Every structure is written in C-alpha cells, then in structure tokens.
Amino acid sequence: MDILNNLIFGFGVAFSLENLAYCFAGVALGTLVGVLPGIGPLVTIAMLFPITFHLPAVPAIIMLAGIFYGAQYGGSTTAILVNLPGETASAVTCIDGYQMARQGRAGPALATAALASFFAGCVGTLLIALAGPTLGEWALKFGAAEYTSLMLMALVASAVMTQGDAVKGLAMVALGLLIGVVGVDVNSGMARYSFGIPELVDGVGFTVVAVGLFAVAEIVVNLESKEAREVYTGKVTGLMPTARDLKDAAWPTVRGTAVGACFGVLPGTGPALSSFATYMLEKKIAKDPSRFGRGAIEGVAAPEAANNAAAQTAFIPMLTLGIPASATMAVMLAALTMQGIATGPQVMLDKPDLFWGLIASMWIGNFLLLILNLPLVGVWVKLLTVPYRWLFPSVILFCCIGNYSVSNNPFDVYLCAVIGVLGYVLVKLECEPAPLLLGYVLGPLLEENLRRALLIARGDPTVFFTRPISLAFMVATVLILVVMVVPAARGKRHGT
Amino acid sequence: MKPDLWNNRDFLAGLLFIVLGGLAVALARDYPIGSTMRMGPGYFPTVLGGILFLFGVYVLLRGFRSGEKMKGEWGYRPLALIAFSIVLFGFLLDRVGMIPAIVAMLFAAAAAGREFRLKEVLLLAVVMTAFSAVVFSYGLKLPYPLLPGVWWIS
Amino acid sequence: MQDSHITRLLALTLLVSSAHAALAQAPYPVRPIRFIVGFPPGGTNDILARVLAPKLSENLGQQVVIENRGGANTAIASEMFVRMPPDGYTIIMNAPGHATNPALLKLNFDSINDFAFVTLLAESQNLLVVHPSLPVDSVKALITLSKKRPGEINYGSSGIGATPHLSGELFKYMTGIKWVHVPYKGGGPGLIALLSGEVSLYFGNVPTVIRQARDGKLRALATTGPKRTPAAPDIPTVAESGVPGYEVTTFYGMAAPARTPRAIIDRLNSETVRALNSPEVRERLQGLGADPVGNTPEQYTAFMRNEIAKWGKVIKAAGIKGE
Numbered sequence: 001m002d003i004l005n006n007l008i009f010g011f012g013v014a015f016s017l018e019n020l021a022y023c024f025a026g027v028a029l030g031t032l033v034g035v036l037p038g039i040g041p042l043v044t045i046a047m048l049f050p051i052t053f054h055l056p057a058v059p060a061i062i063m064l065a066g067i068f069y070g071a072q073y074g075g076s077t078t079a080i081l082v083n084l085p086g087e088t089a090s091a092v093t094c095i096d097g098y099q100m101a102r103q104g105r106a107g108p109a110l111a112t113a114a115l116a117s118f119f120a121g122c123v124g125t126l127l128i129a130l131a132g133p134t135l136g137e138w139a140l141k142f143g144a145a146e147y148t149s150l151m152l153m154a155l156v157a158s159a160v161m162t163q164g165d166a167v168k169g170l171a172m173v174a175l176g177l178l179i180g181v182v183g184v185d186v187n188s189g190m191a192r193y194s195f196g197i198p199e200l201v202d203g204v205g206f207t208v209v210a211v212g213l214f215a216v217a218e219i220v221v222n223l224e225s226k227e228a229r230e231v232y233t234g235k236v237t238g239l240m241p242t243a244r245d246l247k248d249a250a251w252p253t254v255r256g257t258a259v260g261a262c263f264g265v266l267p268g269t270g271p272a273l274s275s276f277a278t279y280m281l282e283k284k285i286a287k288d289p290s291r292f293g294r295g296a297i298e299g300v301a302a303p304e305a306a307n308n309a310a311a312q313t314a315f316i317p318m319l320t321l322g323i324p325a326s327a328t329m330a331v332m333l334a335a336l337t338m339q340g341i342a343t344g345p346q347v348m349l350d351k352p353d354l355f356w357g358l359i360a361s362m363w364i365g366n367f368l369l370l371i372l373n374l375p376l377v378g379v380w381v382k383l384l385t386v387p388y389r390w391l392f393p394s395v396i397l398f399c400c401i402g403n404y405s406v407s408n409n410p411f412d413v414y415l416c417a418v419i420g421v422l423g424y425v426l427v428k429l430e431c432e433p434a435p436l437l438l439g440y441v442l443g444p445l446l447e448e449n450l451r452r453a454l455l456i457a458r459g460d461p462t463v464f465f466t467r468p469i470s471l472a473f474m475v476a477t478v479l480i481l482v483v484m485v486v487p488a489a490r491g492k493r494h495g496t
Numbered sequence: 497m498k499p500d501l502w503n504n505r506d507f508l509a510g511l512l513f514i515v516l517g518g519l520a521v522a523l524a525r526d527y528p529i530g531s532t533m534r535m536g537p538g539y540f541p542t543v544l545g546g547i548l549f550l551f552g553v554y555v556l557l558r559g560f561r562s563g564e565k566m567k568g569e570w571g572y573r574p575l576a577l578i579a580f581s582i583v584l585f586g587f588l589l590d591r592v593g594m595i596p597a598i599v600a601m602l603f604a605a606a607a608a609g610r611e612f613r614l615k616e617v618l619l620l621a622v623v624m625t626a627f628s629a630v631v632f633s634y635g636l637k638l639p640y641p642l643l644p645g646v647w648w649i650s
Numbered sequence: 651m652q653d654s655h656i657t658r659l660l661a662l663t664l665l666v667s668s669a670h671a672a673l674a675q676a677p678y679p680v681r682p683i684r685f686i687v688g689f690p691p692g693g694t695n696d697i698l699a700r701v702l703a704p705k706l707s708e709n710l711g712q713q714v715v716i717e718n719r720g721g722a723n724t725a726i727a728s729e730m731f732v733r734m735p736p737d738g739y740t741i742i743m744n745a746p747g748h749a750t751n752p753a754l755l756k757l758n759f760d761s762i763n764d765f766a767f768v769t770l771l772a773e774s775q776n777l778l779v780v781h782p783s784l785p786v787d788s789v790k791a792l793i794t795l796s797k798k799r800p801g802e803i804n805y806g807s808s809g810i811g812a813t814p815h816l817s818g819e820l821f822k823y824m825t826g827i828k829w830v831h832v833p834y835k836g837g838g839p840g841l842i843a844l845l846s847g848e849v850s851l852y853f854g855n856v857p858t859v860i861r862q863a864r865d866g867k868l869r870a871l872a873t874t875g876p877k878r879t880p881a882a883p884d885i886p887t888v889a890e891s892g893v894p895g896y897e898v899t900t901f902y903g904m905a906a907p908a909r910t911p912r913a914i915i916d917r918l919n920s921e922t923v924r925a926l927n928s929p930e931v932r933e934r935l936q937g938l939g940a941d942p943v944g945n946t947p948e949q950y951t952a953f954m955r956n957e958i959a960k961w962g963k964v965i966k967a968a969g970i971k972g973e
Contacts, residue, residue: 039636043718046691047637050704053934140846167558171513171551178520178544185537186835189754189810189970192537193523196756198729201722220578223608224571267839317838321845322861325838327692334697337857337937344861389613390620393605396578397624400585400601405638407690407720413586417579424575428568429509447540448835455832456804456848459533639684639717 003129010356014364019059019357026063027365028372030070034086035078037215038207038402041071042328049331057339058354062361064332069121069311069362072271073369076113076304080106081380082395084215089271089307091210091437092279096292096299098218102232103295107239107381112249112297113304114373115241120257120305121366124312127261128319129359133345135313136320139265144453145463147266149473151446154273154438156477159484160280161435163293169435172426176439177446179204187451199411204419207406209440211399212419213426213433219392220424232384239378241297249301252282256305264310267317267325271310272441275303312362319343319355503565510556513548520545577608593643594633598625678738678914682713686731686742688724694855694938695745698772698902701934705925710917723747723811725755732764736907738914741768744903746813749957753965754811761958767950768904768918771926772940775875775899776817776853777860778888779868784850789872789891792851796827805829806849808837811970816961817853817874817898819968824893844868853898856881856939874898881939901957902940903950915947 013019033044045064052060075087080097093113100109127135155173162169182193183203194200222231241249259281260274282302283292292299317325322344324330336343341351348355384391403412423433457463464470502508521542530536581604588597599621606617632638685703689695699716707714719727724747734740744767752761778789784803786792796803807815810833822829832849834840841859844852845867852859853874860882863870872888873879876897888896904922906915923944925931935942945953 033636039638043691044636046696046700046718047716049697049700053704053930140842143843143846143848167551167555168509171509171548171555174544174548174551175513175516178516178541178548181541181544184810186809186833188528188537189833190527190537192527192541193520198722198726202720216578216582220571220575220608223574223578223610225569267842317842321842323838323841323845323858325842327690327836330694330838331692331697334938338701338934340937342861344865346865389606389609389611390616392609393581393602393617393620394624396581396605397585397598397601397628400582400597401628401632404586404589404640405632407726408639408717409719409721409726410586410590413589414583417582417586420582421575421579424571425512426509428566428570429505429512431509443544451535452832452834454533454535455830461533637715639715 006352006356007129007360009352010358010360013058013353013357014062014360019062019361020364022055022059022063023066023361023365024368026066027070027073027369030067031074031077031369031372033067034071034074034090036074036398036402037078037084037086037211038405040087041068042331043405044071045328045331049335052335053338057336057341057351058357060335060339061332061354061358062365064335065315065358065362066365068314068328068332069308069365070369072308072311073114073117073373075307076117076300077110077373077380078398080109080113080300081384082215082391083218084395084399085210087271087307088206088210088441089275089303089310091214091272092275092303092434093300094214095279095434096294096296099293099295100297100300101384104233104236105238105295106232106384107236107377108241108245108297109300110377110380111239111374112241112245112301114370114377115246116249116253116256116301116305117308118366118370119253120260120309121312121369122363123257124261124264124309125359125362125366127313128316128362129356132316132348133320135261135265136316139267139317140321141469142266143467144449144456145467145470146473147445147449148453149464149470149477151442151449153473153477153480154277154280154442155446156484157280157284157480158276158435158438158442160284161276161438162432163290164430164432168429168431172431172433172435173439176436176441177443178439179209179436180440180443181447183444186448187455197411199407199409199415203444204415204440205403205406205412206441207403208412208416209419210437211403212416213423213436215395215399216416216420217423217427217433219395220420221427222388222392231388236381236385239381245297249297252278252298252302253305255281256302257309260306260309261313263306264313265316267323270314270326271307274306274310276438276441278302278306308366315358319347319358320345322347504559504563505566506555506559506562508559510552510554510559513552513555515552517545517547517549517552520548574608577604581605581608589640591644593641594628595625595642598628678917679710679712681739682715683710683738684740685714685716686727686740687716687718688720688727688743688745688747689718690720691718694940695743695902698935698938698940699743701938702771702922702925702931705928705931706922709921709925722755723751725751725757728761728764729758732759732907734907736766736910738906738910738918741904741906741918743771744901744905744954746816746900746957746961747811748903749901749954750811750816750961750965752958753962754970762951762955764908765905766908766910766915767947767954768906768915769922769947770943770945770950770953771902771904771922772935772942773875773899773901774856774938774940775873775879776813777856777863777873777879777882777885778817778821778851778853778871779844779859779863780851780871781844781847781849782867782869783847784869786871787869789886789888789893792871793825793827793892796825796829800828801830803829803851804832804849805851805853806832806834806840806843807852808840809833809835811965813898813900814840814853815970816964819970820896820898820964821888821893823964823967824896857937858939879939880941881936900940901953903954919947 075090076093078084079090079093083098085091256278259278263274318329324333524541527538528536529538581601585601703714862868926942926944
C-alpha cells in the first residue's frame with residue numbers, strides 16, 4: 001500500500017537522532033509555553049524563527065510543529081489545576097477539570113487529558129496522512145454562509161452549556177457577544193466600543209477575558225470568607241484514572257477527536273470552537289447531564305481530544321493548500337519558504353521526506369508528550385498541596401505576566417483587573433462564565449460571516465438554505481431548538 | 497421586601513444586564529445601523545444590547561417576585577486588593593522593571609489572603625522573582641526590563 | 651560633617667556627568683537595541699524584521715531584539731516609540747500603515763517630524779489574481795468585463811485599509827469601474843476565499859499566490875508595482891496593461907526617534923544597508939516577496955512624505971473611514 005510505504009519512509013526520516021532531538025525540544029518547549037497564559041506558541045515560534053535559518057528544513061519544521069501541538073497539552077494543565085486556561089481551547093477544560101482538582105482528582109483529570117490528547121493526536125495525524133488533500137478541499141467548501149449557520153447552530157446549542165438558570169446563561173452569551181464586538185468591525189473598518197482608546201481598537205484579548213473571568217474571579221471567591229475554606233480537598237484519591245474513569249472517557253474521546261478533526265481544518269475556528277462544540281455535545285447526550293460542571297471526566301476528555309485533533313488538522317491548509325490559516329501557520333510557512341520549500345498540493349510529491357517525516361514526527365511528538373506529561377502528573381498534584389496563601393499570589397503573577405506579554409502593553413493588565421472584578425460579580429450573582437466565553441469566541445465570527453454572506457448574496461437571505469452544507473447546519477439548528485423547547489414546554493427544566 | 501432587594505441575586509443580576517445592555521445600545525447609536533439585509537456596524541451591537549436589556553428586565557422582575565436573600569458574603573477586601581495588585585503590576589513593569597513589579601504585586605496580592613505572614617511573603621517574593629527572571633527573561637527572552645535600565649538579554 | 655557630604659555629592663555629580671558625556675561620544679552601540687515592530691508576531695512585518703535582525707546584530711556588534719507592540723496598524727507602537735530617548739537604542743519598523751494612518755485615525759504624534767527616518771528596507775508588490783471562474787486573462791479584459799457587469803464582481807482583501815484593499819480601491823479609482831469589496835480578517839482567510847471562489851479577485855502577496863497561479867488554480871493578471879517582479883518576469887505590471895501610472899508598493903522601513911544624532915543615524919543606515927546587501931538576507935527577503943532597497947535617510951524621508959500624501963488622496967476619494 002502506497003501510504004504504508006510512505007509512512008515507513010517517514011518514520012525512517014523522523015527517527016534520526018537529530019530529528020528526534022528537535023522533536024523533543026519542540027514539544028517540551030510547547031508544553032511549557034502552553035502552561036503559561038498569554039505566552040503562546042505563536043510568540044515562541046516567532047522568536048525561534050531565525051534559528052531555523054541554520055537548520056535543515058526537516059528538523060526545523062518538526063521542532064516548530066512540536067511547539068504548536070505541544071502547547072495544547074500544556075494549556076490544560078493550569079486549566080485543571082487552578083482554573084487558568086493556558087490556551088484558548090483549554091478554557092472549556094476548566095469547567096470540569098478544575099472541579100475535579102478541587103475534589104482531589106487532579107491526577108485522574110490530568111492523566112485523562114494527556115491520554116485523550118494522545119489518542120486525538122494520533123488520529124489527527126493519521127487523517128493528515130490519509131486524507132490531507134481531501135480535508136483541504138472540504139475546507140474550501142466552507143464559505144461565509146456555512147460559517148454563519150455553523151455559528152448559529154453553536155450559539156443556539158450554547159443554552160446547553162449552562163448549568164443552572166437558562167435565562168441568565170443566555171444573557172451571559174449575549175454579554176460575551178457584546179464583548180466580542182469591541183474593536184474594529186471587519187466589514188466596515190469602523191472601531192466599535194473603543195472609547196477612543198487605541199488598545200481597544202483591536203478588541204479585548206482572549207487572555208484578558210479568560211484569565212479575568214476564570215482565574216481571578218475564582219481566586220477572589222476562594223478568599224472572600226473570613227473562615228478558612230478548603231479550596232482543594234486534602235483527600236487525594238489517586239494519581240491515575242480508575243478503570244471506571246477510562247471507560248467513561250473512552251467514547252467522549254472518540255467523539256471529541258471527530259469533532260476536532262473536522263473543525264480544525266476550517267481556518268479561523270480551530271481548537272476553541274472544537275472544544276466548546278464537543279463539550280456541548282457530550283453534555284447533551286449524557287445520561288446524567290447534571291454531572292457536567294461538577295467534575296465529570298467526560299468534560300475533560302472530550303474537549304482535550306477535540307483541541308488536540310484540531311491542532312493536528314490545522315496543518316492541512318498550510319501543507320496542502322500552501323495558505324496559512326493563522327499567524328502561527330504563517331510563521332511556519334515562512335520558515336519553510338526561507339528554506340526554499342513551497343508547500344501546496346505538490347509538496348507530497350516534491351518533498352516526500354519533509355511531508356512524511358513531519359507526519360511521522362507528529363506521532364512521535366504526541367507519544368513523547370504522553371511520556372513527558374504522565375510522570376509530571378504527580379508533580380502537579382503535589383503542587384496543589386502547597387498552602388493556598390502561597391499558591392494564589394503566584395497564579396496572579398502568571399496571569400499578570402501572561403496578559404502583559406500578549407502585546408507588551410500594561411493596558412491589557414489593567415483591563416484584566418477590570419474583567420476580574422466583573423467576573424467576580426457575575427460568579428456571585430450566579431451567572432456562569434463559560435457561556436460568556438462561548439459568546440465572546442463565536443460572536444465576532446457569526447456577525448462577520450453573516451454580513452459577508454449577505455454582502456456576497458447581495459442581500460438575499462435564501463443563500464443560507466440553498467447551499468447544501470449551510471442548509472444542513474440550519475436544519476440542525478432548528479432541530480436543536482425543537483429538542484430544547486419541547487421538554488421545557490411540557491415540563492419544568494430541572495437545571496440541566 | 498425593600499432592603500432584601502439589594503441582597504437578591506436576580507435583582508442585582510438583572511440590574512447589571514439592564515445597565516450593560518442599555519449602555520451597549522446607547523453607545524451604538526453613533527454607528528450606522530443599515531438594514532437587516534445590509535447590516536451596518538451598529539446593527540448587531542444594538543440588537544445584542546437590546547436582548548441583554550430585555551433579559552435584564554426579566555431577571556430583575558423575577559428577583560422582585562421571589563425576594564429571597566442571597567447567602568454568603570461579598571469579599572470586598574480581597575477583590576479590591578487583588579485588583580489593585582494586578583493594576584500595580586501593570587503600572588510598575590514598564591516604569592520600574594519586572595522585579596519591583598513582581599515584588600509589589602506579590603505583597604499586595606498576599607495581603608488579600610486570610611493571613612499575612614511577612615517572612616513567608618518575602619520568601620515567596622524572592623523565589624518567584626528569581627523564577628520569573630530565569631524563565632521569562634533568560635529562557636523565553638521576553639524583552640522586559642528587570643530593573644530600571646537593566647535588561648537581561650543574552 | 652555636612653561639608654564632606656556636599657563635597658562627596660559634588661564629586662559624584664561631576665563623575666556621573668563626565669561619564670555621561672564620555673558615553674555620548676562612546677562607540678555606538680554598547681548595549682542591545684530594541685527593534686519595535688508594530689504588529690503581533692507572525693505577520694510579514696514581524697517575519698521580515700526577524701530575518702534582518704540577526705545579520706544586523708552581527709554588523710552592529712550588539713543584539714538587536716525584536717519587541718512586538720501590535721495594534722491599530724502600527725499606531726500604538728508609534729505612539730509609544732516617539733517618546734523614547736533619541737539615543738539610537740530604540741528603532742522601529744515602518745509599514746504601509748504608517749502612511750495610511752494619518753488619513754484614517756486621530757494620531758497623537760506627527761508621522762513625519764517625530765521620526766528620524768533611517769532607510770527604506772524593502773519593497774514588495776501585490777499580484778492581481780483572479781479565480782478561474784472569471785473569464786478574463788488580462789487586465790484589459792478585466793476592465794471590459796467589469797464595465798459590462800458593474801457592481802457584480804467581488805474582490806477580497808485582508809482588511810479595510812490594508813494594501814490589498816487599497817490596491818483595489820486605487821484600481822477602481824483610476825479605471826472608473828465598480829467592484830464590491832469583501833474584507834476578510836487577514837491574508838489567510840482572504841486567499842482561501844479566493845481559492846474557493848467566494849470572491850473572484852484579489853491583490854495578493856506574490857510568493858503565496860504565484861504558486862497557486864502556476865498550478866493553474868488561479869490566473870495571474872498583473873503586478874501592482876512600477877516594474878515587473880523578478881520572481882515572475884513574465885507577468886506584466888498593471889501600469890503596462892492599460893492603467894498607466896498605477897502603482898502600489900508595500901514598503902518596510904526603519905526609523906529612529908526624531909533628534910537622534912546624525913552620527914548614529916548614519917551608522918544605523920550603513921550597517922543596515924550592509925545587512926540588506928548580504929546574500930543570505932537578500933535571498934530570504936526575496937523568498938518573502940520583498941525586494942531589498944537600502945537607500946539614504948533623505949531618500950526615505952522624501953518617500954514617506956510622498957506615500958502619506960498619495961494615500962491621503964486615495965483614501966479620501968474612496969471614502970474609507972477609520973474611527
């Protein structure tokens with residue numbers, strides 16, 4: 001089989017000592033960078049970009065790629081430990097992961113995240129190998145109308161995200177959408193809600209929102225009462241997931257991988273949308289949805305699988321179309337260009353050692369990440385036994401540095417303090433932050449694509465129903481609405 | 497009933513939504529709205545602000561009717577101190593350098609905790625400053641001044 | 651007791667001021683230089699700076715460290731930059747945004763007089779490409795088709811005020827045709843939209859689109875610069891193809907804060923030009939689609955004045971509004 005031969009060839013390339021070393025360096029650095037909020041793979045890859053001039057192409061791209069998908073592994077660590085998402089996509093892992101940590105189950109949470117990510121990484125890589133160009137073509141079928149209906153579907157489904165009060169949950173989504181509006185409007189070039197402050201012209205950054213809403217608010221909540229409150233229960237029940245855990249996490253992992261692989265290819269959405277989408281899916285199809293938000297392992301496995309699968313398939317537009325879908329990919333593409341390599345449909349034929357070597361190294365990288373992260377679980381769990389009065393200032397420190405590093409601007413830090421206050425108020429008033437984050441991530445995409453679709457269709461709204469993929473999403477949206485409204489009309493919603 | 501309102505979650509949440517939604521709509525008045533098929537930059541924010549406002553009214557009225565008192569206390573002091581420590585960090589980093597910023601921030605944040613043990617905080621400050629200097633300035637080569645005029649660029 | 655304090659203080663002051671004076675005459679540079687880039691990491695400007703920096707560091711004998719300060723198309727970086735001491739230890743990368751911002755935003759600094767321009771680093775041009783569904787194979791054919799179908803053809807861009815957009819607006823302005831502009835968030839999504847046919851034409855970055863054009867996925871019509879690009883000498887310029895006088899180049903330049911001593915500017919200029927002329931940097935810049943220039947501070951300043959004036963006119967005529 002041709003693919004098999006290619007893969008064997010690829011492994012031959014990837015297993016050279018040099019390539020292995022760079023792979024390890026990449027994933028290790030990626031993990032570290034992923035753990036820290038704000039400082040992400042983009043900055044790291046950009047900084048290491050000149051170093052690639054002195055390396056041959058294959059180890060260079062192996063290392064840079066390792067940083068990218070390694071960061072997704074690291075992002076979930078702080079999300080689980082201290083409710084601090086290190087990467088956009090890890091925000092969803094906070095919801096259940098952090099609760100698990102508080103119940104003394106940080107170990108199983110971390111381990112499950114690593115295992116789910118490993119599974120997803122492997123499948124994602126396999127998909128690139130088997131169906132790279134096909135998936136690339138699929139991405140091209142997504143136009144503005146398709147994105148709009150997809151976002152609409154996701155937003156309607158977001159009511160599923162809320163644990164408690166549905167109305168407040170939807171209000172949170174609306175508020176998140178509004179925060180997402182801040183900044184320059186793509187379609188008109190007009191700066192909205194910027195109050196004449198230049199830093200707001202580019203919008204409110206994800207790090208600012210996520211850190212303020214999740215980490216900072218949570219810390220204040222833990223400090224608010226005068227009597228000592230046990231943030232993490234002293235009873236740690238074990239470092240590794242139980243057999244039960246693994247069984248529960250298995251199917252969500254598979255589903256998460258599927259969702260992540262599909263969405264990762266779409267430029268502009270990527271890991272974040274995938275993790276939100278799988279979380280909502282899992283919660284909806286679970287036998288007992290009320291467990292979500294209270295430490296359900298599915299709520300960790302599925303999003304982690306999704307964001308890691310997405311991190312792998314995100315390479316497809318760059319590799320098979322030659323077009324970088326994000327800034328991070330642009331730097332990697334530039335690194336390849338510097339080496340005189342043009343990516344595109346020909347790259348598999350022109351440079352098989354690069355393409356298949358990269359694929360093989362992604363597998364190796366995922367495996368290295370697993371053996372890197374699993375032993376670390378013990379270390380992280382020990383970290384939680386540190387007295388809270390030492391832990392929380394350190395967390396705030398990382399929040400501050402992380403926020404500052406986004407644009408090297410103190411404004412982001414100040415804004416984070418403001419969002420932190422808002423976040424605390426919202427939590428006290430029983431308004432959940434997760435739907436807000438969802439609105440914030442999806443809102444701008446929805447508006448941008450809705451207006452663009454109407455612009456291209458010259459104001460004709462039937463475009464959403466005449467294009468097949470868009471129609472499919474619209475039908476799904478209606479179905480979701482029906483499924484949600486009908487039980488509510490029949491009886492009371494029991495806070496699920 | 498009256499004094500309880502200020503302690504009622506729904507009432508306060510509703511109020512917050514009304515204020516934020518109202519603000520959103522008010523500020524969006526300056527942006528051209530356009531029509532439904534040709535939306536201007538003001539369309540979406542106005543609609544959203546309106547929706548938020550309406551949700552706010554609903555939640556407020558719900559709170560009015562239930563009138564139940566909120567349990568738990570508000571942590572004004574930790575909130576203020578944590579927020580202050582963050583702002584302090586941002587303020588000092590550019591002007592005086594990473595090390596003073598970290599130290600000041602850690603002290604302010606630690607003050608928000610339930611107990612403040614000076615020796616521990618000092619030790620924490622030293623450890624975290626050293627860690628940050630090594631990881632961020634040396635390791636990740638982030639271009640932040642450590643002290644006024646002192647950079648660590650290798 | 652007090653006397654000796656005063657004496658000590660005086661001695662110290664003398665020492666410090668003479669040291670300062672000595673330092674001012676000292677060989678420049680003696681410590682690392684901050685190279686401010688007004689975009690977040692990953693954009694072409696950032697990548698270009700990172701290509702140049704290692705060689706420049708080598709030539710100057712001190713590290714040139716990139717510092718990203720993204721926001722408002724270099725306006726935020728510039729605002730902070732003009733307050734930096736003019737000692738040659740902070741330099742900034744200029745981008746076309748510098749020339750278009752005065753017409754789009756309310757700035758707190760003077761785009762010409764608050765800067766001491768060092769040199770024009772490189773220039774690149776865009777390539778006008780169309781989706782195969784559009785039955786044209788030359789600029790003339792495109793103009794004819796556009797006149798027959800006014801307001802029907804969609805052209806994409808990487809954002810309002812960005813070079814692809816301005817390229818399109820200038821084209822429309824000079825030929826009198828009507829296209830509908832569809833902005834995207836960045837070059838990646840824009841090009842993908844072009845490939846999928848959602849928009850029919852695009853003024854794209856040469857290295858990225860030339861591959862697709864050679865593969866037949868897109869049709870390349872013309873380049874936007876004054877001369878043909880060495881990367882594709884068979885493709886005519888827009889000016890050659892029926893729109894004489896049309897010219898849009900993306901420029902990348904270097905500047906220091908105003909009142910930086912002439913000696914330092916000259917040193918920066920000569921070392922940067924040397925770096926630009928080195929084979930590795932030349933090759934890498936060309937790989938990015940940029941042609942290295944390296945002219946004198948006077949030439950660059952004149953160039954900048956020209957660009958600001960030109961874009962001011964186009965932006966006004968096209969009715970593009972910023973804030």
